[in-house]
Amino acid sequence: MSQNQTPETNTEDGIQETFLSHLFELRDRLIKSFVALLIVFIGLVYWAPDIFHLFAKPLLDALPNGGRMIVTDVTGSFFVPMKVTLLVAFLGALPYIMYQLWSFIAPGLYSHERKLVIPIVTSSYILFISGMAFAYFLVFPTVFSFMAHYNAPLGADMATDIDKYLSFAMTTFLAFGLTFEVPVVVVVLVKLGMIRTKKLKEIRPYVIVGAFIIAAVVTPPDVLSQLLLAVPLCVLYELGVFVARFYEAPLDPADETTDDK
Template sequence: MAAPELDGPEDEGLEQGLFSHLIELRSRLMRGIVAVLVVLGALIPFANRLYTLLAEPLVSRLPSGAHLIATEVASPFVTPLKLAFYAALFIAMPVLVYQLWAFVSPGLYRNEKRLARPLLVAALLLFYLGCAFAYFLVLPAAFRFLTAVTPQGVEMMTDISHYLDFVMLMFFAFGLCFEVPVAVVILAAIGVVNLEQLRAGRRYAVVGAFTIAAFITPPDITSMIMLAIPMCLLYELGVLAVRWLIKPEGVEAT
């Protein structure tokens, strides 16, 4: 009969290593939460002004006499606070990404770090770019279309909470759609696709871009085209990034 296994120095070392990682994870999470709370505290006094700025693409295109409304008693107070929280997450995102990177980077190889750093920076910048694209270009075009097709005798008065939810959903959707180059590079890095397959799949990428755009954007052709074309261009950017960053198998660094 085999003797029972006893806890040895290796088991104790594993437990201590796991415990230290949990402590570091808690520390990183707390730093990220503190960063969000600090930004939130700074934004709360300007919550109403932030909402006015967010509502401008719709309000400036409403017919004369139309305006946003609040259908719930607490909406005029709660909705600007929700927006301030979303804005705090948006502004503090670089800190959150850095804390994530600082936690996982010690376990990566040097070549993985070399690839992960530019990908993280690019992902953050592309998400911001997608949100800005939605706010400055897509939302004005969409609201111009929606106000133009409002039936005669119907007044367009949108609830402030529903408007906030709609705009945040658009920001998130466009931010994710602008991550196409990062997704392409990751797929190539893990071996799912190679450069030749990416080049051969351009037609499928175009069809996929227009399909996604039709599903995400408001029901007007202008908004769909305004999302689909940038996604196609970003796919090409991802192909170029794969060519620059990902070496074919069997090719050694000189």
Template sequence: MSSMQQPLISHLIELRNGLLKAVASILVIFIGLVYFANDIYAYVALPLKNHLPEGTTMIATGVTSSFFAPFKLTMMLSFFLAIPFVLHQIWTFIAPALYKHEKRLVFPMLLSSTILFYAGIAFAYFLVFPVIFGFFTSVAPDDVTIATDIESYLNFVLKLFFAFGFAFEIPIAIILLCWAGVTTPAKLRQKRPYVVVGAFVIGMLLTPPDIISQSMLAVPMLLLYEVGIIVASIYRNKDEETDTQEEN
């Protein structure tokens, strides 16, 4: 075996071990939560159940829906809760290859991305869901009984969880693009009109077809876009100061 192959194999083994640890962390959390799967689903369904007309409830139209819907939700929750440990494994793998100034940026980015993802999910659950479910139930015709299937509800909320979770990562994406030299804060400011249109198009594609939920995704995206530009400008100025000091 050549000397070049040995470091490659050791890196692959390290990557495999990191992936196994990440998967194991998800399974450990899942095992601890699966007993409470029905309670977890009941909690996630509260925004809809609070707006259902009196005497109505959610239903399970599939033979296995009553089992697999809570099971699926618990698995996704286990993944969400394991994200900090998963990102730690990523950090452990890439950190040795980074320069000192790169480490100074990457670790805060990993931490901030985790917090922002959780913030996006919390924003969807506590602010968006009550509004859109209240709106949908209020506009239903009088002769229509609202009885949402638990599987379709789960798919709906998971879609919005991911949509808002990733939307809240916009500042991180902007900072990384500026850091990599792909763009600059000044260029991003010039693209504001296109970003406004794009945010509402994304809101239209990822949320229900109503202006309320579309706006509740698009407006935070635009605000986070501005936050990303501000933070990227600060990092850029700090890097320029550091480069100047090193030259002197």
């Protein structure tokens, strides 16, 4: 060791090298994820019009005779199908992207945490896709049919801009996708010891009220769509509480006495 180097200097250099190595690894994994997304997108871009037609099918089926979708933006007929195709490509590449994320964080986890991450990541992906499917196959046809029948007595032509439909659909997909993540969130909180299932049961009335408030904020201003979000949210919360019982650590007798007081 040279006279100019001290143990503190070597420690700082080691920390800096470790940080840079992690930063470079993160960069490489982000590039791999982007390349995977780009490959899937390029593979689907030829069918972009067909993908958009399938994406818009719930609304098209609900439109009355003479109803149609319109384009009010000059570039909307090109960019909207591209955005929808990019969304589908992202969902297709998401397992690989999540694998890259898992490979990056895995070395810093304990063995028991690694065993927990894979089921959480897998169930999160499946539940998010299930939430989007629930919105597409049940919520969209129900809401659009309701709106079409409500619009008929007005004598007005129903014509929806494709860009506004995309914004509505993306918001709804995100809302229902996140809603279906509730069981995973509940299980993780209980597994980490941040809350007990007993407490989750006690706050059930507040959760129900919160579910209807969230549904009123993120869904269209009609009772039907709010119910279609709030009711599954409550059911999924109960499912999460039920599953969390199998992951809950036993309560120490001292802690149990304290809780009873």
